Amino acid sequence: MSEQKTVHFIIERQDGPDSKPYTEEFLVPYRPALNVVAALMEIQKKPVTKDGKKTTPVVWECNCLEKVCGACMMVINGKARQACATLVDQIPQPIRLAPARTFPVIRDLQIDRSVMFESLKRIRGWIDVDGSWEVNTAPIQNPYTAATAYEIAHCMTCGCCLEACPNVGPQSDFIGPAPTVQAYLFNLNPLGSFNKDKRLNALMEKGGITSCGNSQNCVQVCPKNIKLTTYLAQLNRDVNKQALKNIFNK
Amino acid sequence: MSKKNIIVVGGGLSGLMATIKICEAGGEVKLFSYCPVKRSHSLCAQGGINACMNTKGQNDTTWEHFDDTVYGGDFLADQTAVKGMCEAAPKLIKMFDRMGVPFTRTAEGVLDLRNFGGQKNKRTVFAGSTTGQQLLYALDEQVRKWEVKGNVKKYEFWEFIRIIKNDNGICRGIVAQNMNSMEIEAFRADAVILATGGPGVIFGRCTASTICNGSAVSAVYQQGAEIGNSEFIQIHPTAIPGSDKNRLMSEACRGEGGRVWTYKDGKPWYFLEEMYPAYGNLVPRDIASRAIYDVCVNQKLGINGENRVYLDLSHIPAEYLERKLGGILEMYSEFVGDDPRKVPMQIYPSVHYSMGGIWVDTKHNTNIPALLASGECDYQYHGANRLGANSLLSAAYSGTISGPEAIRWSESDDIGEELTDEQLAAAKQTCVDEFENIINMNGKENAHELHHELGDLMNRYCTIVRVNKELDLCMDELKKILVRWNDIGVNDKGHWANQEAMFVRQLHNMIIYAMVICKAARMRDESRGAHYKPEFPNRDDEHFLKTTIASYNAETHEPNITYREYDHSLIKPRPRRYDVAKGGK
Structure with a gap:
């Protein structure tokens, strides 16, 4: 079998409001029309970093996945946008995810708005x-x-x-x-x-x-x-x- | 006298409507929600809300709306309840208009109406293609006003875990968990309204939001609440298939002239128009989904042999499309990459809505005293199939019933004693222990993988076509999944915003609910509305003109299924056909 194509994510994580941020990297199997929320869901299924280290699933907020509810806003490659409507094909890799720090961070990509x-x-x-x-x-x-x-x-x-x-x-x-x-x-x-x-x-x-x-x-x-x-x-x-x-x- | 204290769980259209009614009656509301209520799933409703406004010269009547709804639901809905809803609909629209909903208007500034499936008259009021969002926002704004006045206290990012009953079995409180701090607390109330939405996520991929997991319904079912007509799951004919979710393409596309077709013998075949000349592309959802399934799966005529057909708007002027459907066309472009104004969209049916839900009477009381349910989580109004644009209506309308009914409970002596401190503490402790057990789970299974399997199973066996021996197989598999749940390993052992542990608890409830859907489908040997069995292709009024009632058996975790009479006294059941115009009433 040929090597599976993957998408490289560098995610800024933070365990709690007062904890120090750190980054973890993940490789997610590529598929057509993959969006950032769908990629985070893959990490939930297999919370293992790029280096093979077991970790906790990344925490973020989402509901509708149709760009109507506003929940999944985060900073993707430096720009604030909805994760569900961000297709990995349309942005350069590695894809950097970070919480929108204008707001207090609750955990990882989840913020308090x-x-x-x-x-x-x-x-x-x-x-x-x-x-x-x-x-x-x-x-x-x-x-x-x-x-x-x-x-x-x-x-x-x-x-x-x-x-x-x-x-x-x-x-x-x-x-x-x-x-x-x-x-x-x-x-x-x-x-x-x-x-x-x-x-x-x-x-x-x-x-x-x-x-x-x-x-x-x-x-x-x-x-x-x-x-x-x-x-x-x-x-x-x-x-x-x-x-x-x-x-x-x- | 102290103020009446009502707990509302769920801040979608129904929960917010109930909240407003309670505040107007002088009550106080504790409003619990997974998310800021402004992000509730009601906002995904696109096409519109039905109400007989009769402003298009068609002599539309509320009776016609009532008849279309009952007929569309294949005569399985409680008719007194439906009649009340249809009669109230125009008043609700006027209320929303006063609240500032930016409805789409005609050139002379009045509310425009569009066509929708299963209805011959223009009866659907709409705000572009984001009607649910606009209605939800209007109620969110009104509730914010009540919040400022001090009548509403919001518990956003709190998860409902279970109800608490007093010694007389009356629901007088709930246990809930703060989704950030993980603290679990018990709350007293005079009455509790569940408005927690549908169970779509049980099917994995569906058109629902990730929060629509049916977990709350399952929890109260396991505490004795009955579930009605759970086998009736609406499959929406036109969704964009996706690996994370199927995205809805509103029925308004067909309402505004969209045509469904595929290639046959090298030429476009408008199969809905051919099969159902009277209604054409505007047949109800169950009919359209079955036709698309038949064309793709049985006749193998899907696009490039895949399970997809075209939904075509490209013949309609772009300016008109922009005004009437703008939002969703943009969504299609964004998620698929093609412009539906120029090329036909590719769609396939998807799990969308549950007609079934917690059994309630016409006042939205469940069988547990002082526990009410309204919105998609209840079973009322839609029978065996829901008409498009009736869901926003039933959500809002049911809140206008459940809210005042909760107030009635709070003023009645029937609610008995309030919960003692000991009862609150005991209920809390049960939930704390349960949660700690989950955090300590160290098995081999990943909860999200297991959920994926659950969704695949339910999608394969409990959707468009149902076969008894496959449903038996599905039930066996569900039991295995329930056992495997015990072998889940939780990666996150922390006590701060632990989404994984909460999901494990939800998943258990989802599996139990899935068994209700499967068993109820297995037991109903007929075809009616969204429930279709090739072995029993006809509707069987003699045996099944009854509401399915599921009650929980704690030993087997399976439901006991019984059947209950309901009110179908106003419109005599008649055969339901869409190839010819709807017959007499």
Whole structure:
């Protein structure tokens, strides 16, 4: 039998939040259309390093494997992306996997992104409906505006844009592109716009939109191709208008 | 009086809907989930959600929706429950619209509707091809609002292990484990709702998320909950086959004009259109899957002799496709490399959904008092086959029933005494001991390899075509796998984010659940909906117009199978055909 083709992985591991990182290398049998999650699954089945040393299976987070849930975001060959949608054929080897260190590491490639969900509370990321009971029919919407909303509503809170943003990190309070742009989404909605002022005021506070340095990294890494910088710019104008309004209404 | 304290396990569409209803009634919710609830599997639903909006000049009625659902389910669904769901559907859509779901709209700004399988009228409301994601997000946002108000406490990255009953056998709490710290804790509640989704991962490769393992359902089944109609597993006709998972290609492709074909005698053969002239490519999923199986396996006419056929959208204008199906076409391009706007996609059927699940009454009570179940983990609404775009509906709708019913329990004297500290401690200790035993397992088997074998077995014997002697063989093999489970070796001995040890516990539950599916399939000697036996090709209403009930036998680990009458009083069962238009009602 001819020698089986393999894929070489160099994985940055870490046993716990305060442990020191180390690397382990693995060879995974190649097959067509192999993606990074599928390769990690192979390591689960045979947790043995390239040098034949038995080890523990690599820990990471995943659910849907269809690039919709946002769980499997990690840094692959230096770039933050979804592991399930990264085919090994499309990137150079050896393939380096590392956790997205903008977030606290839990173990290996698994990270704690709860800060993003907390930020969604801050920007009031919901429509204030009276209740789930029957009320009126919702207002009709301009289909073009609705299409824009649909684009932004794809955001799966994966955190690629936070990982890529130079202004997100210990040096700044910036909540990051994804949660910020969600404010724009809710302001676009006819009912959501009733609380537009509150959202814009929240973005004026520390860590809000003024912390965005317009580096444009976010839009390049967004796996859902959301035009983040366009909406950040629009929000910036809205926030400035709101600031003037606040002054005159004092 | 203290606030009502309800535990909801699972944060998909049904769990979140129930949570909202409980909060609105003044209750408090502890919400347990494997993952941040925003990442739950409901977001994989693509095509849409059915509701009679009747905005396309077709005189659509909720009765027609009801009849299509019952007929599509081959008359095995509880009709009172289905009728309630179909009548509530338009109201639910209005609720989602108010909550800000970015539904796809017509030029005049109202909600657009599309065709879906097994229905002649346009009845499917949709948000591009990511409807489930958008509906889930809307409820996630509303629950976040309740979280800020203090009514909801989320336990994300916690795994449900088992329920705890009081001395009267009433479910008054659960044991769960923090998936990072590995700490195991017992919790009190007035009532518990399971909304833990489907068991697809038992089949290894399927369209489900990796978290859809049926483990929670299996756990409560082993504690006395009955499972209904478990043999009815939906095989979705159009998925992209993959080695890690099969990725769904929405039925909306066919709804928007996609055609299924393969080459025969050198020419494209549109076999669904030929076999089923009345519905064509829009036959229900069980019918389409069987046809594709027949064409590939029996007639050996798959593409290049492989088990694949074409799903063709290339005749439809690219701009239209982008607007209606954008998200999934991008997914196909990304995972396969071809552009479906230009070349036909290659697809094959895949395990997709479980019509069966925990038996519940029309209020979503299980047979265990104060334990409720809703969403895909219950058996309600779909009978022997689910219509496309009815799953988001049943998930959301069932949450509007289970939530208020849990509140009713909490206000009733029937729930008896709350759990004592001793009962909590004992339940916790059982789970701690069990987990420590798993960590100390030093056998030869790898749990993930064993799971792979389980999936292969279930895929081979318990999917599109079922043969009694093969099901017997499958059962024997499952018993062997259950024994081999004891010989698993756990590589990771740590007590921090030990995914391997948790998987070993889940795998045990999966094997037990697999035996329920296999045995129930073995016992039902007829063909109905998704359950097809060539030895018994016809539906047998005389013997099997009944719900299959599985209850756990702790000695053999096998289910005891019995049959229960259900309500089919509203629409008289009639033969189900899709080659001609659906007959009278």
